[in-house]
Amino acid sequence: MVEKVIPIRLDEGKGQMPSIPGQLVAAHALTKDTRGRPLRDLRISVTDRCNFRCTYCMPKEIFDKNYPYLSHHELLSFEEIARLTTIFASLGVEKIRLTGGEPLLRKNLEVLIEMLAKIRSTAGQPLDLTLTTNGSVLRKKAAALKAAGLHRLTISLDGLNDDIFKKMNDVDFPVTDVLDGIAAAQEVGFTNLKVNMVVKKGTNDQEIIAMAKHFKGSGITLRFIEFMDVGSSNGWDMSQVLPSKEVAARINEVFPIEPIEANYPGEVAQRWRYVDDSGEIGFISSVTQTFCHECTRARISTDGQLYLCLFANEGFDFKTLLRSDKSDLEIANAVMATWAGREDHYSEIRGSNTIDLKGIRKVEMSYIGG
Ligand code: SAM
Ligand code: SF4
Ligand code: SF4
DSSP: OOOOOOOOOSSTTOOBOOOOOSSOOOOOSOOBOTTSOBOOEEEEEOOSOOSOOOTTTSOTTTSSTTSOOOOGGGSOOHHHHHHHHHHHHTTTOOEEEEESSOGGGSTTHHHHHHHHHTOBOTTSOBOEEEEEEOSTTHHHHHHHHHHHTOOEEEEEOOOSSHHHHHHHHSSOOOHHHHHHHHHHHHHTTOOSOEEEEEEBTTTTGGGHHHHHHHHTTTTOEEEEEEOOOOSSSSOOOGGGBOOHHHHHHHHHHHSOEEEOOOSSTTOSSEEEEETTSSOEEEEEOTTTSOOGGGOOEEEEOTTSEEESSTTOSOOEEHHHHHTTTOOHHHHHHHHHHHHHTOOOOHHHHTTOSSSOOTTOOOOOHHHHOO
16 A cells, blocks of 8 residues: 655756856767766656556556646746757767656657657767657557657557556556557557566566567567666565566576677666567566666656656756756756766665665656656
């Protein structure tokens, strides 16, 4: 049972004001944080709202009608998101993931995608534009997303059994509609689709083999995500985490699998392939096998706060900078200075005895973007 907490957003959209160095330098991609990590990926949360109430992310008891969702003027506009993305691209960001909340609930999202598709990396290449969705309105949106220039899509689906899936989404949403959304994405020409399954021990782990069987040989990569202690509202405890190693062992018993090389340094998922050559699967083991040492991701919340870690409890208020008279160069320098000071490595210290992590209020995933 999740304990009801007073629903106040952590920083009420007012993170630390980023500092702009006195001496400005030209934007460049060489900035490293205090642990030597460059800035290469940006996740942008385009809405803090969602039509699902996944128990591990937006539990009903807390995200009810009294929850203080952001109002429209608090959200970054498409123009502000595109400006910020252009600045981040000038600093070496090559990959953009739109997320939320449920990103497809943001009105006219395809207009934003069209704007982002025009932005170039420091190497003069289009950015790798991708989006994570619960798939609920994908049938309606797939063609527009493709036409706007979205490259890749990840769909979340936590099981194939309706009762179990409904227990996870907590709004009675049927599996067939998500599967139909996936089919729609394939029909309009999306390839390399990924499906994310959060595994909560004792709730949906009995769906692991059915999911593997369903997506094996389909060309879609299924990825198993360890249930994480993001936010402060999902009642997380370690006993509900099924370590990826155990998930892999269960699959291996039925369908033999073997590990393969990462596509690039910093790839979040560990890649495995079916020995019979019928495709690959992935594991995102944020709890049991941390990957902070190569984490090159920054996150922009729905209201323009820059977060340096999924588990940060405070952001940097770039919305105020964007709405001031500051130039792109000044904002770029503020991002570089902020990144240079980044120390975050939460997953590595989660299990540490030297730090008391209990009672730290972390920001909600629906606000910061998963
Ligand atoms: N609404 C979209 C969706 O569900 O795909 C995008 C936002 S959601 C926050 C992004 C991803 O985070 C989803 O794949 C979701 O399953 C995952 N997620 C949310 N809460 C999580 C948790 N506590 N542990 C692990 N993954 C989580
Ligand atoms: Fe909504 Fe996605 Fe969170 Fe589920 S995981 S509640 S679909 S934002
Ligand atoms: Fe990156 Fe923070 Fe996750 Fe570590 S805990 S991988 S630093 S987001």
